[in-house]
Amino acid sequence: MGKDKDSPEKRFERVFAHYGLIEAFARRRGSRDPAAIAAETLSVAWRRLDDIDPDHCRPWLLATARNLLLAEYRESAPSPLDPASFEIEDPAAPEFVIDSPDPEIDRALSALDPIDREALLLVAWEDLTPKEAATSLGIRPATFRVRLSRARRRxxxxxGDSPATGITATPKEERP
Structure with missing residues (x-):
């Protein structure tokens, strides 16, 4: 990957072109500061530029942003003061944020398990292929495809019987 003949600046320009994708990804996952997550993701990308392919870096960038978001959530989680606080159901879990034109879609997505929701959003909202989404999550593509299939069914x-949603379950590689 470091064999690219372009200068580091030219390679980074191709990586930087994904800034909007990263910021939107962080915003939809409830980040307190999506611009800071995007900036830190690109800072890590600059330091690791020889390790990534600038032309196929979206999964890597989203995985890095996801890790930074998890760190942000951990930092914002209240520290337990007494045993009763352990009964709180994951206080550091991010808020789910989506701006769908259809409230039924919002309701259905919000009702899903976070793992199912993430699988759907990576493919439908972030426009990743199942292989790219699997890479961004650090799992095998076959595992992700099973996860995605179950998420679509759920x-x-x-x-339910909401026919006017306009949702399709066609994988990216099968789209026209």
Whole structure:
């Protein structure tokens, strides 16, 4: 990957082109400061520029942003003061933020388990292929495809008889 003949600045320009994607990703996951997450992600990318392929870096960038978001959530979690605080159901869990034109979609997505929701959003909202999404999560593509299939089924169950949503479950590689 470091064999690219372009200068580091030219390679980084291609990575930097994904700034908006990273910031939107962080915003949709409830970050307190999406611009800071995007900036830190690109800072890490600059330091690791020889380790990434600037032309196929979206999964790597989103995985890095995801790790930074998890660190942000951990930092914002209240420290337990007494045993009763351990009964709180994951206070550091991020708020789910989406700006869908259809409240039924918002409701159905919010009702999903976070793992199912993330699988759907990586493919449908972030426009990653299942292989790219698997890479960003650090799992095998076959594992992700099973996860995505189950998430789609659960999402359809949540939508019930709501035919006007306009949601399709066509994988990116099968789209025209």
């Amino acid at each position: 999402f359809r169950e949540q939508l």
